[in-house]
Amino acid sequence: MQSKLFFLLFLMLACMFTNPKHSAAQSNVFIENAERAEGVIIDGENVRKLLGSVVLRTEEMTMLADSAYQFIDRNRIHAFNIQIETEDETIWADTLFYNTLIDFSQFRGRVIIESATNTVFSEMVDVSTPLDLAVFQSPVRFEDETGALLAESGIYYQDADSAIFRGNVQLSDTTQYLEADSLFMNRSKDLYELHSRVYADDFDQKVTFSGNYLYADSTGYRLLTGNDAWLMEVNESETDTTHLLAKKIELQETDSSSLMDAYQQVRVWSPEFSAIADTVNYDDAKELFTLKGNPIVWQKNIQLTGPYIEATLDDSDIRFLKSHPRPIAVQEDTATGRLNQMTGDTLHAYFDAGDLDSLVVFENSEIIFHQKNDAGEPDGLMEMMAAGSSTMLFENGEFDYFKAITNIDGTYIPENEGGADRTLDNFQWNPDLKPKRPRIQTPRLPEIPRDPFFELPPRYVQYIKEREEDSGDSRINN
Structure with missing residues (x-):
């Protein structure tokens, strides 16, 4: 997608079939070959025809064609089965329609544009030289040595080095796969915007996205939005995945760090823990989640609720809350x-x-823990308050015992006195809010085919054959 899209060519074509009395002065166009030339009347129009093995040349280009017609009275040229060679591109098409007055060209049929960096395939390409504009009115395919782009239509603005592609857009290379209903891109700024039914897979970062809109630029910044914008990251050992859903997800990646911010109806799910919040921030280098705005974190049979929560991970496992x-x-x-319940001014897990x-809770700690008898049956509860810190210890994830340090006040409630439903003042237990495992999103479009969507024209097939033979001869000589 780095081709200059051959606009110089059309400036040259403007003078190709001018009046012979003025052609040398205007463009120095040479007719190197034509089996015959004749003037005819077609539908009442004066037409100059060059027929059979036509070769036309200027200082900047050479065009081969089976035939070329100049409609003298309306500044129009038709050329058939063409191959055009310039310093930067080679172009093939079944038909070329060219308006010499407004510098507007229409390539039709099997159109191929090849440059040093990529090759373009389409069946309808319109180019306006004064506007520096190329329009792909039918499916278009860009490909280079790393991958390909497909779309149902597109527009390329040379002056801005920008393009818009619409309809089942797919972009695939060695580092990523993208698809959407439309794509805006600025190559020089390395800026991409994908709209509607967006899906993206980053192979390097092992991150997959889906949403309604995706923005990405050269700084490593990405913005993903949607009713349920979705991000999935695979951990380093590739044994686990973390899913994140929100209205808005921002990513900032550098060579040394990766930061993620999610806003509005944020849900996090992994096999080891899950969470909800209004805002979630994640620092990949520190493996640190920060949750704000009514956050709740669940880990196995534990729920933590508080105005502000930090979760430190160790390769996807929670290490510290x-x-x-x-x-x-x-x-x-x-x-x-x-x-069992525990609260205080600050809590560490x-x-x-x-x-x-x-x-461990620090300052003004309160605990309710339910006891069990030797048979593992409920056996009353203890409610305890302490001015300082308190600690609840667990064995294999189950409550074992507690300890407190200063100003302890405790109460035992026997089982027969009905304390089973006793709760602390700020009690919250919301298992119904716990996120379920999201459905893994996959591409909706079929894999990009290896080959173009039309049979290659004979001139192009011959060109490829000769290039391969030249390459083979070069290897033999070396």
Whole structure:
């Protein structure tokens, strides 16, 4: 997609079939070959015809054609089965219609434009030289040594080095796959905007996106929006995935870091934990999630609720949780279904190999923990308050015992006195809000074909054959 799109060619074509009395002065066009030339009347128009093995040349280009017709009275040229060679591009087409007055060219049939960097395939290409504009009115394919772009139509603005492609747009190279209903791109600024039914797969970063709109630029910044904008990241060991859904997702990637910000109805899901919040920030280098705006984090049978939550990971496993002010942690006993609770001004949760190891609250701590007898049955509860810190310790993720340091006030409620539903003042338990595993999004469009969508024209096939023979001879000589 780095071709200059051959606009110089059309400036030269403007003078190609001028009056012979003036042709040398205007363009120095030489008719090197034509089996015959004749003047005829077609539908009442004066037409000059060059027929059979036509070769036309200027200082900048050479055109081969089976035939070429000049409609003298309306500044129009028709050429058939053409091959045009310039310093930068070679162009093939079944038909060329050219308006010499307004410098407007229409390539039709099997159109191929080849430059040093890429090749373009389409069946309808219009070029306006004064406007520096190329229009692809039928499906277009750009390809180079790394990948290909497909779309149902497109417009290229040379002066701005920008293009718009519409209809089932696909872009694939060695680093990424993108698809959308439309694509705006500025090559010189390395800027891309994809609109509607966006899907993107970043092979290097092992990240997959989907949404209604995707913006990406050369700084490593990406913006993804949609009713359920979706991001999936595979961890380094490729054994786990993290899903994120939100109305708006921003990514900023550099050589040393990757930052992610998500806003509005944010949901996070992984096999090890899940969360909801109004805002989520993630620092990949630190493996740190920061959740704000009514956040809730679930890890196995634990729910942590607080105004501000930090979750530190270790290759997708939660290693440490921190929350303040006045958060509450609730753990459901897997045997009895009772809810152990812990709150304080600040809470720290420590994990070992994915299991909760300890909960520590600092200042004004309150705890409710349910006891079990030797048979594992409910056996009352303890409610405790302390002015300082308190700690709940766990064994294999299940509550084991607690300890507190200063100003402790505790109450035991026997099982027969009905304390099963007792809760702390800021109690929250919302398993119905816990995100479920999202459906993995996949491309809706079929894989980009290896070959163009039409049979290659004979002149192009011969060109490829000769190039391969030349390349083979060069290898033999070396």
